[in-house]
Amino acid sequence: MSIKIVAKTGNEAMAEAMRQINPDVVAAYPITPATEIVQLFSNYVSDGKVDTEFIAVESEHSAMSACVGAATTGARVMTSTSSQGIALMHEILYIASGLRLPIMICGVNRALSAPISIHCDHSDTMGSRDAGWIQILSEDAQEAYDLTIFAMKAAEKVLLPAMVTSDGFIISHAMSRLDMYEDKKVQDYLGEKKPAYTSLDVDNPITIGPLVVQDYFMEIKRGQIQAIIDAKKQLPILLEEFNKTMNKNYKVIEEYNMEDAEYAIVALGSTAGTAKYITDKLRQEGKKVGVVKPLVFRPFYGEDLVKMLENLKGIAILDRSDPQSAMGGPLFTEITSAFYGHEKQPAARNYIYGLGGRDISYDDIKDIFKDIAEYFEKGKKEEAVKYITIRE
């Protein structure tokens, strides 16, 4: 297989993936830090490099609405957005998943206002975590590229929409090495799309999105829930197929330095990369530390995480968003729920960090490993949720 090695930012990498996917329809409205994805893609459209019908809309609410309309015809549909854009799409996200439309968002994670910030945290897509979408967070530009291609196919297989995101500026605007596949390879991998239904078959007219009252709503929702439960079983198989085709080694949950680990950081996105680097350093000092990175956040692989983490002394769970008076960040509450009633209960502490793009440094990661060891040794006496990378 021939690979082209190039230097690309996360946004460029995602735009290239979109070009190679060559979707039928893209409806998008640009927003920092995802603007470039839309801008580059619209260039591909004007330059005739893709066959896509590009719909320039007046808002993200309209973007997702146009995507839904296009997807009901059976078209392959993509968009790109960030932060307030995801929030404005929120209403339509539920319609896309409820209608089982495999629309794809190439997202860039950015804080939600107020105060206004253009920098990274995960509050935007975490705010949509109950919308019935597959959610994948990438660690670097390579993952943003690979997982965009993977998620398009996976979405079409399980008939659910998917969002792949990268960390705003940290990935979206940072240039790094990118291994690109040939266009044909991507097309062959994606194959022919088989929509569940189409609104364009005049001989077999259908009604999409009818009003449903008390006598059927719950049954219909239960069917949708089953789709994402089934997707949880199918995604690892589909990821294995991607690995084989593209010569990669992705897992829905990645384990790094975990063989005999006593302490681990669980983190999403780019921070997992920083943590991996630090565990390599700490391993040289004889510290038994590792990293667990959920690549897929929805569906949530709680049972698998319990298996990976149950024998540790302490788990440091990092959240780049805060649900405002829940029992911790989204990753923490999900993992601790998964551990409820389990016989083994490692110490678990939640570190809320990096809101609005606040940097998390090597030293911060080292401090977390120090803190979680102390938390375990002192018998979990302090509060479980701790705010770091902040002036106290």
Add this chain to the structure above:
Amino acid sequence: MSKKTWKEIDIASIINKPGSAKDFKTGDWRSQKPVWNEDKCKQCLICWVYCPDSAITVKDEKMTGINFDYCKGCGICAVECPFKAITMVEEKK
């Protein structure tokens, strides 16, 4: 008609059968009921044009009555009839 379980429902609650709204009797939430006085009726069919539920029944271009499976009792026909041939009364069930 027995109701389907969640496992029997088509994907995304798509309705594959055109015109199936006819199977859904909408006439059971009426609180007022139109009464047609055939003697006053001049067969202008204005009620048929206005009825939002196609509940005015017509045969050979003549009004024949009201289909109470679908009439919601909105009273539009009674208001629009130029000859006061339709009056609204309280529905007694």
